[in-house]
Each structure stands twice: as C-alpha cells, then as structure tokens.
Amino acid sequence: MSGTTTRAPLVRLTGCEKRYGTIVALTGVSLEVGAGEVTCVLGDNGAGKSTLIKIISGMHQADAGTYEVEGEPVRFGSPREALERGIATVYQDLAVVPLMPVWRNFFLGSEVRRGAGPLRRLDIRFMRDTTRTELRNMGIDLRDVDQPIGTLSGGERQCVAIARAVYFGAKVLILDEPTAALGVKQAGVVLRYIMRARERGLGVVFITHNPHHAYPVGDRFLLLNRGRPLGTYAKGEITRERLTTLMAGGEELEQLSHELEGTAAADAGLGRVAEELEQDVAGLSGEAAAPPEQGS
Amino acid sequence: MSQAVDAGAAPATADERSARRSALARLLARPEAGSLAGAVVIYVFFFAVAPPFRGLDALATILYASSTIGIPAVAVALLMIGGEFDLSAGVAVTSSALVASMLSFQLTLNLWVGIAVGLLLALGVGALNGYLVMRTGIPSFLVTLATFLMLQGLNLAITKVITGNVASPDISDMDGFGTARKVFAAEWDLGGLSLRISVVWWLLFTAVATWVLLRTRVGNWIFAVGGAQASARAVGVPVRRVKIGLFMTVGFLAWFTGMNLLFSFTTVQSGEGVGNEFLYIIAAVIGGCLLTGGYGSAIGAATGAFIFGMTTQGIVYAGWNADWFKFFLGAMLLLATLLNLWVRRRTEAAR
Numbered sequence: 001m002s003g004t005t006t007r008a009p010l011v012r013l014t015g016c017e018k019r020y021g022t023i024v025a026l027t028g029v030s031l032e033v034g035a036g037e038v039t040c041v042l043g044d045n046g047a048g049k050s051t052l053i054k055i056i057s058g059m060h061q062a063d064a065g066t067y068e069v070e071g072e073p074v075r076f077g078s079p080r081e082a083l084e085r086g087i088a089t090v091y092q093d094l095a096v097v098p099l100m101p102v103w104r105n106f107f108l109g110s111e112v113r114r115g116a117g118p119l120r121r122l123d124i125r126f127m128r129d130t131t132r133t134e135l136r137n138m139g140i141d142l143r144d145v146d147q148p149i150g151t152l153s154g155g156e157r158q159c160v161a162i163a164r165a166v167y168f169g170a171k172v173l174i175l176d177e178p179t180a181a182l183g184v185k186q187a188g189v190v191l192r193y194i195m196r197a198r199e200r201g202l203g204v205v206f207i208t209h210n211p212h213h214a215y216p217v218g219d220r221f222l223l224l225n226r227g228r229p230l231g232t233y234a235k236g237e238i239t240r241e242r243l244t245t246l247m248a249g250g251e252e253l254e255q256l257s258h259e260l261e262g263t264a265a266a267d268a269g270l271g272r273v274a275e276e277l278e279q280d281v282a283g284l285s286g287e288a289a290a291p292p293e294q295g296s
Numbered sequence: 297m298s299q300a301v302d303a304g305a306a307p308a309t310a311d312e313r314s315a316r317r318s319a320l321a322r323l324l325a326r327p328e329a330g331s332l333a334g335a336v337v338i339y340v341f342f343f344a345v346a347p348p349f350r351g352l353d354a355l356a357t358i359l360y361a362s363s364t365i366g367i368p369a370v371a372v373a374l375l376m377i378g379g380e381f382d383l384s385a386g387v388a389v390t391s392s393a394l395v396a397s398m399l400s401f402q403l404t405l406n407l408w409v410g411i412a413v414g415l416l417l418a419l420g421v422g423a424l425n426g427y428l429v430m431r432t433g434i435p436s437f438l439v440t441l442a443t444f445l446m447l448q449g450l451n452l453a454i455t456k457v458i459t460g461n462v463a464s465p466d467i468s469d470m471d472g473f474g475t476a477r478k479v480f481a482a483e484w485d486l487g488g489l490s491l492r493i494s495v496v497w498w499l500l501f502t503a504v505a506t507w508v509l510l511r512t513r514v515g516n517w518i519f520a521v522g523g524a525q526a527s528a529r530a531v532g533v534p535v536r537r538v539k540i541g542l543f544m545t546v547g548f549l550a551w552f553t554g555m556n557l558l559f560s561f562t563t564v565q566s567g568e569g570v571g572n573e574f575l576y577i578i579a580a581v582i583g584g585c586l587l588t589g590g591y592g593s594a595i596g597a598a599t600g601a602f603i604f605g606m607t608t609q610g611i612v613y614a615g616w617n618a619d620w621f622k623f624f625l626g627a628m629l630l631l632a633t634l635l636n637l638w639v640r641r642r643t644e645a646a647r
Contacts, residue, residue: 097528120512
C-alpha cells in the first residue's frame with residue numbers, strides 16, 4: 001500500500017470482523033484513509049459495505065480487529081462518539097427534512113442561538129448567511145436558501161448533506177452510496193464535490209457499487225465480496241477495466257452492453273440512448289478527474 | 297442604524313434583489329396564506345348579506361366563539377405539524393373542567409386546588425398519549441381514539457356516580473371562584489362592547505406558538521419530527537421528548553379551555569366536548585396544516601378558528617337555518633385540503 005505519509009492515517013481498520021449470530025458479515029477487512037485521500041469501498045449488494053459503514057460510524061462495534069483514529073485505538077459506543085472524533089457519516093437517505101428550508105436543514109440538530117432565558121432564539125441571519133457561504137464555497141450557488149430542500153435536485157441535496165458534515169467539523173466523511181440514486185449529471189456534481197472535500201484535506205470513505213464513479217475520484221480501492229476483501233489497490237496499481245471486471249457483476253455489465261449494442265442495430269432510438277449514455281459516462285469521469293479549475 | 301446601512305450596502309448583489317422582489321411571493325407561500333384570503337372573503341360575504349354582522353358587538357361575539365375553538369386549535373396545530381393527531385382533545389376539555397369542579401366541590405377545597413389537579417390530569421393524559429405513541433409506534437389516531445373513548449366514559453360514569461346527574465354542581469359560591477373567573481373567564485365592558493378574556497388568551501397563545509415555531513430551536517424540531525422523523529433522529533433531534541411535549545401542550549390548552557368553560561358557565565355537562573376535537577383539527581387544516589405533518593402554522597390555526605366563528609355566527613346573523621353551518625364547514629375543509637395538497641405537490645415537485 002501507499003503508506004508514504006509520516007502521519008498516522010485518520011482512520012485505520014485492521015483485520016475487522018463482524019458476526020450477526022452465526023452469520024459472518026465481515027471478516028479480515030482492513031481499510032485506511034488519510035487526510036486528503038479518498039478510499040473507495042466497492043462491492044455488490046450483500047458484500048458487507050453497510051456493515052463496514054456501521055462499524056466506522058460507531059453504530060456497531062467490530063467483534064475482532066482494531067480501529068484506530070489518528071493512530072489511537074478507539075472503540076465507539078455510538079455515532080455521536082464517532083462524530084466527536086470528526087467522523088461523519090452521510091447516509092443514503094441524507095437525513096434531511098424535505099419540507100424545511102435549506103438553511104434550517106443545514107443547522108438542524110445543531111441550531112445556533114442568541115439571546116438568553118425565555119428569549120433565547122435562533123440566530124436566523126447567521127445561519128442563513130453561513131449556509132449560503134458554505135454552499136457557495138463548495139460550488140453550489142443557491143438563489144434562495146429559504147426554499148424547501150425538497151425542491152433541490154438529488155445531487156444538490158446530497159451536496160448540502162455533505163457540506164453540513166464538513167461545516168460541523170468532520171475530518172473523515174463516510175459517504176454511503178451517494179451516487180446510487182442519481183442520474184449521470186447529478187452523480188457528476190457529487191463526484192466533483194467529493195474531490196473538493198479531498199482538496200480541503202478531508203479523508204473520504206466513498207462506498208459505492210459503481211466502479212465508474214469510484215475510479216476517477218479514488219486514491220485507494222477496497223473490493224469486498226460476501227464479507228471478504230477481494231483486494232486493496234492503490235490507483236496506480238489497477239485500471240478502470242480491471243476494477244470493473246473485479247466487481248461482482250462486472251461480466252454481466254459487459255454482457256448487457258453487448259446486448260444493447262445488438263439491439264441497437266434493430267432499434268435506432270435505443271442505440272442513440274446507449275451512445276449518449278456512454279458519452280455521458282466518459283465526459284463525467286473526465287470532469288471529475290480534473291476538478292481544480294472548476295469554480296474556484 | 298449603522299447596522300441597517302451595513303445590511304443595505306454590503307451584499308448589494310443580485311441575490312439581495314431577488315430576495316426583496318419575492319417578499320410577496322414569500323407571503324403567499326406561507327401556510328396560512330390561503331386561510332387568510334378565505335377569512336377575508338367570508339368576512340366580506342357576511343358583511344354584505346347580514347346587516348347585524350357589521351357591528352362591533354357582533355365582532356366581539358364572533359371572536360369569543362372563535363377563541364373557544366382557537367385556543368385548543370393552536371396546540372392541535374403544533375401537534376399536527378409534529379406529525380401526530382389527538383382525538384382526545386375535545387373530551388379532555390370536559391374532563392379537566394369536571395375534575396376541577398367536582399374535586400373542589402366534594403372535598404370543599406379552594407377551587408384553585410381543583411384547577412391544579414385538573415391541570416395535572418390533562419398534562420398526564422397528554423403525556424400518556426405521547427408515551428404510548430412513541431413507545432409502541434401505534435398511530436396516534438388509534439391511541440388517542442382509545443383515550444378519547446375512555447375519557448368520555450369516565451366523564452359520564454364518574455359524574456353520574458358522584459352527583460347522580462349529568463352535570464357538575466354549581467361552583468359559583470365557592471372559595472377561589474372570583475379570582476379564577478378573573479383569570480379564565482373575565483368579561484370587560486369597553487363602552488358597551490363586551491370583550492372576553494379568552495379572546496386575549498387566544499391571541500397570546502397564537503403569538504407565543506408562532507414565535508416558538510419560527511424563532512426557536514424547539515420550533516425547528518417540531519417541523520423536523522413531523523416532516524421526517526428518522527432524519528430528525530439521525531441529526532440528534534430528541535424526537536420522543538418533542539412529541540410527548542406536543543401531546544402535553546394539547547393537554548395544557550385543553551385544560552385551559554375547560555377552565556374557561558367552567559368559569560363562564562359555573563357548571564359543566566359531562567357529555568360535552570364530543571366532536572369538538574374535529575373542530576380543532578379542521579381549524580388547523582383550514583389554516584394550512586398538512587395532515588401528514590411537517591407543515592403548517594399557528595396563525596393559520598387561529599385564522600381557521602376565526603373562519604369557524606364567523607361562519608357559525610354569520611349564519612345566525614343572516615337569519616338562515618343553522619343547519620347550513622355544517623355544509624359550509626365541510627366545503628371549506630375540502631377547499632383548504634385541496635389547497636394544501638397543491639402546496640405540497642409544488643414543494644415536493646423535485647423529489
């Protein structure tokens with residue numbers, strides 16, 4: 001592995017194991033992420049990705065193996081404890097309230113107040129301005145932070161959730177399938193955002209089942225299959241094609257692509273769709289791989 | 297002064313302009329906008345068709361009728377915004393009044409003792425509702441339907457056992473009646489115009505609830521637990537405490553309404569209050585509360601109650617058969633619900 005940094009990685013798991021009763025959900029899994037690094041965890045459904053997240057985020061504890069934060073062994077009893085050490089998890093459902101304004105969502109649970117006694121009240125101007133600034137720093141320019149967050153696109157909502165974690169002092173971001181439910185363009189927005197977080201010196205654990213999303217942003221790739229590690233690779237050690245094939249279902253994807261091409265001959269419309277899709281995927285990875293010029 | 301100048305000068309960007317332009321749009325986007333417009337229309341309507349409706353004394357009567365629905369409706373609206381229902385609110389009003397009067401009467405205590413016990417009971421019922429809902433996950437509709445039936449049964453049965461009657465005894469000559477009446481049911485004569493204190497209380501509760509909802513952390517939490525409970529919990533909102541608190545707020549204002557009735561009429565019928573829970577909910581819904589939670593306002597609930605008061609009295613002033621009232625109420629409820637549906641579709645369009 002790339003262990004060239006002199007400082008201890010922000011998060012390091014070694015030989016992690018988790019059993020639910022007699023079922024072994026995870027075994028022999030090691031993972032590390034340093035400041036300014038993106039570690040991708042890849043695996044199909046049931047590979048143990050969510051179990052791994054739960055261990056890192058403090059929801060569950062590993063039955064065996066060690067968990068270190070900045071070189072110090074830890075044992076988290078709750079997500080709150082992990083959060084206090086700067087490990088923030090952004091779940092798939094994002095933990096946002098669709099009908100509430102963006103700024104209220106941004107500060108929900110950590111509201112800033114002013115005044116004292118019974119007149120203690122929300123510092124609305126501060127929260128509104130901070131939300132706007134934080135989002136703008138991350139490249140999202142909202143016309144109105146008072147609009148309900150439900151009116152934002154899926155990608156924008158994901159970004160707000162990430163920006164919230166960053167603002168509240170996260171050093172390590174655990175992103176649970178942030179691109180899974182998104183269209184190609186939206187996924188691009190989120191990937192760019194992951195790059196920004198990395199540039200700001202955060203460690204990112206990016207969980208996904210999509211190698212095309214993982215490859216452009218990842219520094220390290222951990223592949224899981226049925227609770228076991230298939231391998232850990234640094235970026236230079238593996239190609240996108242190899243990563244795709246290693247993933248469970250990689251062969252099937254190839255087959256599907258062939259099938260689509262076959263049908264394309266018969267159906268011009270479908271052919272165009274397949275073509276556009278391919279272009280989008282290509283364009284997306286190009287953008288995400290070269291992010292620094294964008295916006296800042 | 298300097299602050300105002302700063303605010304005007306510093307961020308003179310496109311954002312600022314668009315925000316200012318949308319002030320009207322923002323008002324229209326408020327949950328209570330529809331009900332405010334409706335209230336104006338209904339006021340103008342009765343003003344036109346019913347001459348007795350135009351006087352200030354008529355307005356005082358309307359406001360009083362509105363306040364008896366409006367006070368509990370404020371709490372019911374908060375609860376609905378928090379994503380829950382309370383069907384027991386209507387009979388809880390009667391229960392607290394019965395407890396306060398019969399306890400004091402039977403034990404010849406100062407009325408304030410009964411009032412305090414009534415308050416504890418109302419808060420207790422609220423806490424029980426909330427605890428059961430949060431602990432079991434049974435929908436609040438069912439839990440409070442059960443407490444509604446139980447309270448109704450207790451009201452009738454205990455009153456019968458104690459007084460052998462369907463009404464509580466007259467308490468007007470008991471200790472503490474004078475002071476309690478001043479607090480809960482005072483009536484002021486303002487140059488021939490009689491203003492009831494419950495109207496003042498109603499406006500005060502509405503103002504406090506509005507401030508809590510929009511300007512405090514608890515208000516933020518109420519919207520959050522109603523809008524997306526799991527998300528609220530995930531970011532550290534104490535969901536259970538918020539919801540139990542909301543049920544207890546309903547208990548508190550039900551008790552307050554009960555005290556208003558008791559000290560206005562000095563005696564309470566044990567069968568009263570049944571069906572009123574729907575009037576509270578209707579007022580909240582007409583005022584823009586979503587049945588599914590996470591959206592609504594206290595001002596809206598007050599406006600809903602005012603619409604209710606105008607319609608009940610307006611029909612009388614217009615000399616119509618009072619049977620029309622329910623039809624009006626139903627029609628308004630339907631309109632309000634359609635409006636709310638449209639609002640929610642619009643806000644969630646991008647989901």
